[in-house]
Amino acid sequence: MLRFSANLSLLFTELPLAERFAAARAAGFRAIEIQFPYELDTATLKRLLADNGQQLVLINVPAGDLMQEGDGLACVPGREAEFRAAVAQALAYARALAVPTVNLLAGRRPAGVPEAACEAVLLDNLEHAASRLHASGITPVLEAINIFDMPRFLVHSLDDMQRLCHRVPHLRMQFDCYHMSRMGEDVADALRDNLGQVGHIQFADNPGRHEPGTGRIDYRGLFTWLRDSSYAGFCGAEYRPSRSTVESLGWWRQWGDGAQA
DSSP: OOOEEEETTTSSTTSOHHHHHHHHHHTTOSEEEESOOTTSOHHHHHHHHHHHTOEEEEEEOOOTTGGGTSOOSTTOTTOHHHHHHHHHHHHHHHHHHTOOEEEEOOOBOOTTSOHHHHHHHHHHHHHHHHHHHHHTTOEEEEEOOOTTTSTTBSOOSHHHHHHHHHHSTTOEEEEEHHHHHHTTOOHHHHHHHHGGGEEEEEEOOTTTSOSTTSSSOOHHHHHHHHHHSSOOSOEEEOOOOSSOTGGGTHHHHHHSHHHHO
């Protein structure tokens, strides 16, 4: 059975973050994910989750200035201490809120810095983060992000994820269908070939990064295959609605929890 989560960083953004929980629950979502939940303290988040009968299934490790067009933390020489503090903060949130999966964002290669130097820093940081998270029973995942939307992002391909997950104990892939499609991968084939290494899936259509059915990715076929596969994780709806969020939920009405019951 497919298990979907609503990404509250991109969905229901018509509302402040604290009000998106109830909106997601009204739409039927029992599982949610938030890229960076740190604007709310853990007590507030715990109350919102309890009030709405929801589970927070994924968060990201804080990424410094990455979302403000900066380079981020994980692959940037000289920012190792900041990254380790970010891991500690994510770990505290994940423990307090029983979050099962935490995503690691490599960041951008700084201009003028050799790629090999960034890779070495990233590898050390991933080993530190994956070890700490795994020791607390949390699955660490690594996401590749396409270099058209985020130029110079160090981990941007399926090969990058495969290589790093092979080298770092306990690390698994966060497979984002949109980013992989933007990088030219056949999403269905890539998932089939790597499903055993995937700890979390996110989806949006390509082009546009809108809801399924607005682009060229065959989500009908993909969801059908995933429903019958061995995958037991969540599929996170991380798209930018082409209309209001509620109007974009045709895929949810067809494939969501109620439709599968």
